[in-house]
Amino acid sequence: MPIKIYTIDDDNVIGSKFITGKTNYAFAVEHLYELINKLTIQRNLQNPTFYKRLRRDLLRECIIPPITLAFILDKDELPIEVEEATEYINLNIKKAFILDGIQRLNALHQAYTEPELDVALNLTRPLFVNVLICKSMDNLLYRMITLNNGQKPMTANHQIEILLGNIYDFDDLDIVIQTEKSKGAGKVKHSFEKSNIIKSYLAFLSNSTAIDNNKIIESKLDELIARKIIDSNITEDGLEYSDIIKLINNFSEDSYLKKWFDNVNNIIGFSVGIRKSFKVVQLLNTQQFKKSINVFEETFSALKLSTIKLSRERRNLSNYFISNYDTVADIDEIDLLGKFNDEALN
Template sequence: MDFFTFDEDRVVEGYVAGGVTTYRFALDHLAPLIGRLNIQRDTLKTKFYSRLEKDIVRGCVMPPITVALIHDFEEGAAAVAVNDHIRAHIDEGFVLDGIQRLNTLARASQSAGFDDARPLHVNFVIARSRDRLLYRMITLNNGQRPMSARHQIEVLADSFFDFDSVDLKLVAEKGKSRVRAPDSFKKSDFIKGYIAYLSETVNVDNQKIIEEKLDELIASRIIESDIPTRRIEFSDIVNLINRMSASEYLSEWIRVQNNFIGFCVGAKQSIPALQEAQYAEMEGAIQSFEQAFASINVSKVNLGKVRRELVSKFIEHFDTLKSVDEFELLDKISDWI
């Protein structure tokens, strides 16, 4: 891999490097990265890329592939250090752009006359954190097709989060049935919480809005958010939820989808207070909230929507509301509805 461009991205606190390699290197090291994404666009039918497949064998130069890596370099990192990191950790990357081209390249490599020494240009995006990389992707791709902002988040969230160091258990849904795992999070719920966190809104699956417009709304909210400047990462919230799992009551409460989504949005503003709270203090606060919430006239509201919004508000102001009683909290809730 030879590098010929290097620039600093001051927004995502990362770097962008451009290089050139060979088809053989791409087949050995880049094509296998596609398998790291469990949720991704399906490989298009061969006929759509049959012309490119033939052109590869004939000697065309494909448009650059884009690969992402996550690493927190010190400010002012030298190009040689970034380039060396890419070479050493290429197998940990994610293909952001070029999945179909790499699949086509793999098919072309089986054809007579294929030259694996031909050049392939590659762009590398190295971001300091997962949140910043997602922000960069969405600002670059919003409004384009075929991958929506929500799909981009689903793709990366499914691959980014390594839960080996935490006690959270994620299970995927099989078909349309719900998986019965009382001590686990559904992966789809977790991703909704992540989208809510990024977009700072609990309205991440509003059935009253056309899906395409909802995607645009979520993307616009993410672009307008403070992701590049804030110091809190979603991993901080994951660690907090992991800590809550030690309490049976809190663990059961946070696994309710609407509670989880509201919590992910509200916790961004109150991480220090939540981290300092003892189990008994947090349990008591949540119990008071639930007692106040039980007084809502369910026939007058959309209960799921209201629960998300109120949990978000309560968690956002946890430091000032953690000690109030049921009726004082009910008065506050009545102002929020």
């Protein structure tokens, strides 16, 4: 039974369509179960013994809470009518991933393949579904965190996996990302370290340079970052991380700027500050931006390094410099040092 759609409404916070519908166990076993390992953004399966009772209840024909599916689709193509949504979802079901309900689908599949009672799973039983069709993975991630943070905060490893799970297709963006493993084969010209890009993305989402701190218990830091993401205006300013990474990539055609962005503290500060100044900075050519970064580095070299925490101040000052780019880009080192001293240095 293909998914039958009943309602389609707008989520005006994340700019998505929220759709309700129904299918049956047969469709779930054949088409939805294979989606549960599609992205590493999704939670790992829990111990099957936790869902032993649910498997038995499924065989006894219970009704389980709706499964939530998600699609990413260009904003100009978001369906408006029920019929249009129905056609899109059923034709493109392999492009979906499970936003909520991985454990339930796994239990359903095990009830089908390994029944514990003397009855087969009734594949005609109804399975209700919710579907989010969203224009942005950033906004969808925001919704995932608002839904899941209260019950299980994201771990640091889970955050790392967000970018490992092909949220962004860097090949399409003409960007080369190197992992620790691939670096063994030699440095690729004009490539970025994946760990730096991940930290850049987290900084962008949370609107904060404080995304790693060994003075805070890891689980609490994870909760703090998740809360910062929820509190940021990621769903309101219309800026996507793909816009940011393309801008970084373009500037990095210059070897001096590439080296600057290879410093993880610089790229973190840039990724936060650019949210305030993107419209200004995107209009710059490489030489204009390089000239201003030269001034930034000359000014930074005037700091008394023995009195500051270098990594923290580089993040904070690059954030300050980029976020206030329209007012500081054309001043000299001494005036910029005065700005740092008056407004940015702790």
